[in-house]
Amino acid sequence: MNQVxxxxxxxxxxxxxxxxxxxxxxGILYVLISESIIFFSQVSIIDFLTDTQWTPLFADKxxxxxxxxxxxxxxxxxxxxxxxxxxxxxxxxxNEYAHRNFKTIIKPILELLAAVPTVVYGFFALxxxxxxxxxxxxxxxxxxxxxxxxxxGIMIIPYISSLSDDAIAAVxxxxxxxxxALGASRLxxxxxxxxxxAASGIIVSIILAISRAVGETMIVAVAAGQQPRLxxxxxxxxxxxxxxxxxISLGDVPQNSLEYRTIFAAGITLFVFTFLLNNIGYWxxxxxxxxxx
Amino acid sequence: MSRYYNKFKIFKDEAFKYFGLFCTFFGLLMLAIFIxxxxxxGFARLSWDFIKNYPSRVAENAGIISALMGTIWIMVMTALxxxxxxxxxxxxxxxxxxxxxxxxxxxxxxANLAGVPSIIYGLLGLEIFGYQxxxxxxxxxxxxxxxxxxxxxxxxxxxxxxxxVPKSLSEAxxxxxxxxxxxxxxxxxxxxxxxxxxxxxxxxxxxxGEAAPLIVVGALAYVPFVPNSPTSDFTVLPIQIFNxxxxxxxxxxxxxxAGIIILLCFxxxxxxxxxxxxxxxxxxx
Numbered sequence: 001m002n003q004v005x006x007x008x009x010x011x012x013x014x015x016x017x018x019x020x021x022x023x024x025x026x027g028i029l030y031v032l033i034s035e036s037i038i039f040f041s042q043v044s045i046i047d048f049l050t051d052t053q054w055t056p057l058f059a060d061k062x063x064x065x066x067x068x069x070x071x072x073x074x075x076x077x078x079x080x081x082x083x084x085x086x087x088x089x090x091x092x093x094x095n096e097y098a099h100r101n102f103k104t105i106i107k108p109i110l111e112l113l114a115a116v117p118t119v120v121y122g123f124f125a126l127x128x129x130x131x132x133x134x135x136x137x138x139x140x141x142x143x144x145x146x147x148x149x150x151x152x153g154i155m156i157i158p159y160i161s162s163l164s165d166d167a168i169a170a171v172x173x174x175x176x177x178x179x180x181a182l183g184a185s186r187l188x189x190x191x192x193x194x195x196x197x198a199a200s201g202i203i204v205s206i207i208l209a210i211s212r213a214v215g216e217t218m219i220v221a222v223a224a225g226q227q228p229r230l231x232x233x234x235x236x237x238x239x240x241x242x243x244x245x246x247x248i249s250l251g252d253v254p255q256n257s258l259e260y261r262t263i264f265a266a267g268i269t270l271f272v273f274t275f276l277l278n279n280i281g282y283w284x285x286x287x288x289x290x291x292x293x
Numbered sequence: 294m295s296r297y298y299n300k301f302k303i304f305k306d307e308a309f310k311y312f313g314l315f316c317t318f319f320g321l322l323m324l325a326i327f328i329x330x331x332x333x334x335g336f337a338r339l340s341w342d343f344i345k346n347y348p349s350r351v352a353e354n355a356g357i358i359s360a361l362m363g364t365i366w367i368m369v370m371t372a373l374x375x376x377x378x379x380x381x382x383x384x385x386x387x388x389x390x391x392x393x394x395x396x397x398x399x400x401x402x403x404a405n406l407a408g409v410p411s412i413i414y415g416l417l418g419l420e421i422f423g424y425q426x427x428x429x430x431x432x433x434x435x436x437x438x439x440x441x442x443x444x445x446x447x448x449x450x451x452x453x454x455x456x457x458v459p460k461s462l463s464e465a466x467x468x469x470x471x472x473x474x475x476x477x478x479x480x481x482x483x484x485x486x487x488x489x490x491x492x493x494x495x496x497x498x499x500x501x502g503e504a505a506p507l508i509v510v511g512a513l514a515y516v517p518f519v520p521n522s523p524t525s526d527f528t529v530l531p532i533q534i535f536n537x538x539x540x541x542x543x544x545x546x547x548x549x550x551a552g553i554i555i556l557l558c559f560x561x562x563x564x565x566x567x568x569x570x571x572x573x574x575x576x577x578x
Contacts, residue, residue: 003472006474007472007473007474010474011385011389011474013381014381014382014384014385014389015385015389015390015395016381017377017378017379017380017381017382017385018381018382018385018386018390018395018396018399019399020378020382020441020444021382021399021402021403021406021444021445021448022398022399022402024406024417024441024444025402025405025406027417027421028409028413028414028416028417031416031417031420031421032413032416035420085316086316086319086320089312089313089316090313090316090317092313093309093310093312093313093314093316093317094313094317097309097310097313098313098317106317108568108571109321110317110320110321111564112321112324112561112564113320113321113324115498115499115502115560115561115564116324116502116557116560117501117502117503117504117531117556117557117560118502118504118505119502119504119531119534119535119538120502120534120553120556120557122535122538123331123534123538123549123550123553124323124327124330126538127330127538127546128326128327128330154320154323154324157320158320185302185303185305185306186306186309187302187305187306187309188302188306190309208408211408214410215409215410215411215412215413216410217410217411217412217504217505218504218505218531218535221505221535222535222538222539242410242412242505245412245415245416245505245509246412246505246508246509249415249419249508249509249511250508250514255424263416263509264416264420267412267413267416270410270412270413271409271410271413274408274409274410274413275405275408275409277408278404278405278408279405282404
């Protein structure tokens with residue numbers, strides 16, 4: 001009898017541990033929504049979405065999220081443009097060309113790229129990549145989205161290569177053999193048979209990589225600048241949503257001020273974006289995942 | 294099909310092979326260039342003084358003692374918070390609530406939490422721990438925030454490790470009259486331990502490099518003292534590095550390089566241990 005009660009108490013505590021993860025989500029939603037509601041009672045949501053300037057710290061205040069969103073999307077786009085071709089090629093190479101032992105050794109080493117702290121990547125972008133690119137493009141500014149995006153791309157290579165690798169490895173050998181038996185080369189097999197069959201997994205890897213890039217903070221805070229600007233020019237300083245939150249956090253902004261609440265309005269925008277991306281990825285995987293017998 | 298076509302096909306196939314090899318090493322090559330560069334810039338700056346000095350306006354006198362101790366405080370506290378909760382939640386989900394509606398909700402929720410950017414956790418910590426629980430920008434606030442941040446990693450890794458324990462082991466335990474909790478504690482957890490430890494190390498190596506959420510919860514950029522309790526103000530190595538990187542003088546960039554060398558030593562060491570454990574644990578049942 002004693003043992004039974006003891007077990008019940010233990011299960012209760014274990015359930016409490018699981019409940020904490022739910023409370024975390026609830027806490028995030030509560031914090032973002034409650035602060036944003038107060039923010040949007042002072043700033044019209046239409047201005048927030050349509051104004052093309054973000055100057056909450058100036059005398060002439062504008063609260064248009066578009067410049068920050070544009071900066072975020074620009075750096076993310078550059079990162080994906082770097083990481084997708086490289087990551088996908090790696091996944092194909094490791095599955096279709098490389099020796100199996102090579103794959104076992106190289107995968108944990110590639111994962112190291114994602115383990116390096118992002119402030120370290122920011123330092124790399126600022127002190128190595130930007131000076132190098134400036135020798136090629138002299139008009140390039142010291143802070144810019146090109147080097148920040150490029151370095152972020154290096155960081156997310158393992159996200160794309162490893163998830164795409166799983167998807168490609170799941171394509172049955174019989175499909176591969178059928179294609180090779182018809183006289184296709186490994187390259188033709190990879191692009192006309194394997195990639196179409198693994199498409200859903202590859203798309204999920206891209207979506208999750210975009211979500212990772214959108215939320216990345218320290219690389220852009222160090223190397224991309226702090227100038228909110230609605231531009232697609234990768235050579236000039238911009239500011240991302242995440243950098244703005246860091247910029248405000250480093251300054252001395254009193255709690256309960258409008259400036260303080262801007263970081264929650266920026267935060268909820270970021271949260272909505274990554275939440276949608278993650279769930280599109282999840283849904284896509286469920287809906288289009290091809291099962292082979 | 295002409296012979297010419299076939300030759301071209303084979304050529305493209307071979308070319309792609311080398312392109313694949315190039316891509317595989319491209320990222321690592323970049324990392325190597327970078328590590329070479331920071332070693333070149335920062336290695337000479339490493340000294341006992343650099344480790345035991347406080348930050349300073351004079352770059353040559355500046356050191357990392359407060360950031361290093363802050364990092365150690367944060368890591369220990371984060372581990373104390375995240376490890377028991379993470380393992381507990383994972384056991385509950387895997388052993389007790391596998392098919393229940395609550396289990397399914399928690400599972401979906403964890404998948405979502407794993408994708409939330411770290412800076413959002415910072416906003417959570419700032420408002421809930423910092424202001425509402427009145428902990429301010431203390432080590433406790435930072436550790437609670439990072440603890441929640443790495444919880445999904447620990448839970449997922451623990452579940453995988455528990456799942457990999459063969460059913461025959463736990464059934465043998467039940468057959469000997471052990472209760473469910475006794476089975477979990479004395480059979481399942483020990484059998485899953487190396488997988489769990491690997492997950493914990495990976496999670497902590499993620500936490501040690503985090504700067505953004507700690508900046509948001511109010512960790513200070515300039516800390517001229519060693520924290521002495523969980524309610525102290527603090528800074529950590531990544532924030533100290535960020536602070537040095539943001540300064541225009543070249544001497545501070547050299548300090549940043551030296552700080553990065555120390556931070557990377559921690560990160561690579563932790564990852565190496567995790568990889569080693571992962572290779573070693575491949576016990577076949």
